[in-house]
Amino acid sequence: MQNLINRFKKETPQDVKVYPDTVPTVDPLNDREILLEVVDADIQFKVGRRIVKACNNLNFKIYRGETFGLVGESGSGKTTISRAIIGINRLHRGAIYFHGENIAKKLNKEKRMEAKKAIQMIFQDPASSLNERANVDYIISEGLYNFKMFKNSEERLKKVYKMLEEVSLLPEHLSRYPHEFSGGQRQRIGIARALVIEPELVLADEPISALDVSIRAQVLNLLKKLQRERSLTYLFIAHDLSIIRYISDRIAVMHKGYIVELGESQDIYSNPIHPYTKALLTAIPQPDPKSKGERERIVYNQGDIKYEENEFIEIKPGRYVLGNQELIKKWTKK
Amino acid sequence: MNKKKNKNIFQMKEIHQLEPTSQIKKGEVIVSVKDLEVQFQVRKLTLTAIRNVSLDIYKNETIAIVGESGSGKSVFTKCLIGMLDENGRISQGSIEYSGADLTSFNSNEDWLSIRGKRISTIFQDPMTSLNPLRRIGSQITEVIRLHRGLDKEEAKKEAIHLLERVGITDAEQRFNDYPFQYSGGMRQRVVIAIALACQPDILICDEPTTALDVTIQSQILQLINSLKEEYGFTVIFITHDLGVVAEVADRVAVMYAGQFIEVGTVNDIYYDPRHPYTWALLSSLPQLGAKDEELFSIIGTPPSLFNKVTGDAFAQRSNVAMEIDFIKEPPMFKISDTHYAKTWLLDPRAPKVERPKIIGEISKRVADIYKGGGN
Numbered sequence: 091m092q093n094l095i096n097r098f099k100k101e102t103p104q105d106v107k108v109y110p111d112t113v114p115t116v117d118p119l120n121d122r123e124i125l126l127e128v129v130d131a132d133i134q135f136k137v138g139r140r141i142v143k144a145c146n147n148l149n150f151k152i153y154r155g156e157t158f159g160l161v162g163e164s165g166s167g168k169t170t171i172s173r174a175i176i177g178i179n180r181l182h183r184g185a186i187y188f189h190g191e192n193i194a195k196k197l198n199k200e201k202r203m204e205a206k207k208a209i210q211m212i213f214q215d216p217a218s219s220l221n222e223r224a225n226v227d228y229i230i231s232e233g234l235y236n237f238k239m240f241k242n243s244e245e246r247l248k249k250v251y252k253m254l255e256e257v258s259l260l261p262e263h264l265s266r267y268p269h270e271f272s273g274g275q276r277q278r279i280g281i282a283r284a285l286v287i288e289p290e291l292v293l294a295d296e297p298i299s300a301l302d303v304s305i306r307a308q309v310l311n312l313l314k315k316l317q318r319e320r321s322l323t324y325l326f327i328a329h330d331l332s333i334i335r336y337i338s339d340r341i342a343v344m345h346k347g348y349i350v351e352l353g354e355s356q357d358i359y360s361n362p363i364h365p366y367t368k369a370l371l372t373a374i375p376q377p378d379p380k381s382k383g384e385r386e387r388i389v390y391n392q393g394d395i396k397y398e399e400n401e402f403i404e405i406k407p408g409r410y411v412l413g414n415q416e417l418i419k420k421w422t423k424k
Numbered sequence: 425m426n427k428k429k430n431k432n433i434f435q436m437k438e439i440h441q442l443e444p445t446s447q448i449k450k451g452e453v454i455v456s457v458k459d460l461e462v463q464f465q466v467r468k469l470t471l472t473a474i475r476n477v478s479l480d481i482y483k484n485e486t487i488a489i490v491g492e493s494g495s496g497k498s499v500f501t502k503c504l505i506g507m508l509d510e511n512g513r514i515s516q517g518s519i520e521y522s523g524a525d526l527t528s529f530n531s532n533e534d535w536l537s538i539r540g541k542r543i544s545t546i547f548q549d550p551m552t553s554l555n556p557l558r559r560i561g562s563q564i565t566e567v568i569r570l571h572r573g574l575d576k577e578e579a580k581k582e583a584i585h586l587l588e589r590v591g592i593t594d595a596e597q598r599f600n601d602y603p604f605q606y607s608g609g610m611r612q613r614v615v616i617a618i619a620l621a622c623q624p625d626i627l628i629c630d631e632p633t634t635a636l637d638v639t640i641q642s643q644i645l646q647l648i649n650s651l652k653e654e655y656g657f658t659v660i661f662i663t664h665d666l667g668v669v670a671e672v673a674d675r676v677a678v679m680y681a682g683q684f685i686e687v688g689t690v691n692d693i694y695y696d697p698r699h700p701y702t703w704a705l706l707s708s709l710p711q712l713g714a715k716d717e718e719l720f721s722i723i724g725t726p727p728s729l730f731n732k733v734t735g736d737a738f739a740q741r742s743n744v745a746m747e748i749d750f751i752k753e754p755p756m757f758k759i760s761d762t763h764y765a766k767t768w769l770l771d772p773r774a775p776k777v778e779r780p781k782i783i784g785e786i787s788k789r790v791a792d793i794y795k796g797g798g799n
Contacts (some may be wrong), residue, residue: 307708307710308722330638373638376671377669
């Protein structure tokens with residue numbers, strides 16, 4: 091009996107912060123429209139009896155029309171949070187606001203469909219993320235079927251053709267299967283599949299890591315072009331800071347489930363504060379033989395920096411660092 | 425039966441012909457590849473993966489072979505260790521290494537004296553090159569006992585020493601772990617330890633860091649470099665990313681459609697590239713891109729190697745191609761003692777072509793972009 095009461099107690103703690111269902115969508119700081127806002131997000135997984143805290147206290151905003159970069163090593167939780175945004179992972183605590191509306195709680199069917207349609211994903215490995223037994227026509231149209239976005243097959247084909255053209259594929263590719271394409275072409279199919287249902291926010295999870303260098307440039311250019319033409323917003327996930335710099339407006343650096351630093355990408359590059367960010371920056375291979383030997387590499391040692399005790403501090407408008415006053419003073423002094 | 429026996433005797437002789445390479449001095453030729461051509465039979469069609477290439481590799485250098493997927497860079501190194509797929513064969517040319525011609529090796533016994541012992545390979549994905557069902561320790565000692573003939577105890581000692589050397593802490597405890605208990609970076613370290621177990625002459629690194637994180641990548645690259653200095657072996661580094669090798673390699677050989685189209689020191693390749701394909705590779709690096717400008721990207725795809733390639737293989741995709749590029753294959757022009765390029769642009773009769781602006785700005789751009797890190 092006591093056990094039962096305890097269990098009941100655990101589920102309704104007294105100090106739970108209540109997150110409103112809606113929040114304003116204009117940032118008072120700079121009057122920009124907030125498309126997506128993540129507030130105090132915690133994500134936990136149960137592995138046997140152990141609880142793995144994959145994301146801890148994540149806070150960030152994504153403005154409409156920008157590219158927001160999420161960087162970190164594997165296992166830092168960057169994919170986990172993006173999966174929470176599309177509703178695959180559940181939040182343990184916190185809220186995710188899309189258009190000012192909380193989408194992390196239970197939604198009715200209509201609202202859930204709306205959110206699904208407006209947020210789409212592009213995956214890392216185009217070979218494994220496409221249905222290999224479906225032809226390109228079906229792969230691209232699947233979203234259109236799901237959301238019933240056409241009146242007759244003529245209209246559907248029109249939409250598919252237009253999308254194909256935008257990603258520089260040819261109409262005759264429609265009847266082919268994914269294995270018949272090169273890596274770059276497959277990634278274009280993945281992009282076409284995501285964009286044909288006209289989403290507002292695209293989560294790109296390492297979309298170019300699996301590609302050859304010469305094709306990377308093509309895909310990056312394509313993503314940028316589509317962003318301009320369709321005023322898309324990107325959440326761009328990568329472990330490689332050199333690519334993130336080229337494509338992102340703002341960057342959040344993640345480590346062990348925490349965002350350790352967040353700010354304008356140029357600012358992060360020229361003026362990193364958190365030691366982890368510094369280590370990450372020195373690890374980028376530089377395409378310049380001159381830097382051989384000249385450059386010192388910082389190996390990050392977390393040491394006695396306890397993330398769970400630190401706070402996410404705004405050191406200047408729009409620039410956040412995980413730490414405390416003392417630590418930040420120490421880091422900026424160096 | 426008798427015949428088979430005779431054949432074996434013949435092979436033993438072949439093995440004994442390998443001379444030690446210890447007297448070769450640093451900077452002298454250790455492997456010399458001449459006019460190599462490799463063909464694959466695919467459903468009655470012939471694919472020429474390597475088209476008549478020559479390359480000298482010097483002792484204790486790091487040479488990077490850079491090219492797109494399908495350019496033949498892996499096939500080239502597989503010729504050195506006799507690991508061509510069954511439908512592939514060396515149809516022409518020679519590979520000279522320690523007094524023998526590797527192209528005449530044709531049985532597993534022949535190759536055993538080279539593969540793993542004198543020339544080791546590190547592959548891209550450490551999980552697939554380790555046996556998931558066997559303990560790390562036994563996988564390393566196996567190699568040591570087989571090739572160096574040490575007994576169990578000695579081999580274990582040596583294996584622990586190697587694990588420590590490649591940067592695995594608590595090597596003694598972790599000796600009995602399974603691969604899945606190691607992280608990706610540590611697994612790659614184990615693979616390096618196995619490769620080093622026989623103190624090879626040549627270490628082939630086939631995209632060793634592509635599957636790894638950036639931070640781990642730089643650690644592994646540093647490790648390979650410091651081990652190279654310590655053990656004095658030669659590194660052949662295969663990659664598709666010119667952004668990675670600048671700090672690691674001494675020389676770079678750029679490969680395209682089965683041929684080396686430009687070979688030079690890192691300084692030659694990064695500061696004075698001559699071939700349009702090298703220009704394209706360098707200027708498409710996202711690291712160098714400025715935010716408001718479009719990245720340079722190479723149009724089209726490499727030519728199919730099932731057909732005979734006429735002229736310059738890159739001509740179809742090049743924006744500075746001349747008429748002759750479609751008619752006649754360019755020779756390897758010599759630019760300096762270390763720098764060679766295979767393009768008609770270097771012919772005295774060719775018009776002067778400006779290389780993309782970004783090439784001259786590499787140092788400046790890198791300095792601008794990365795000034796924040798490290799301070």
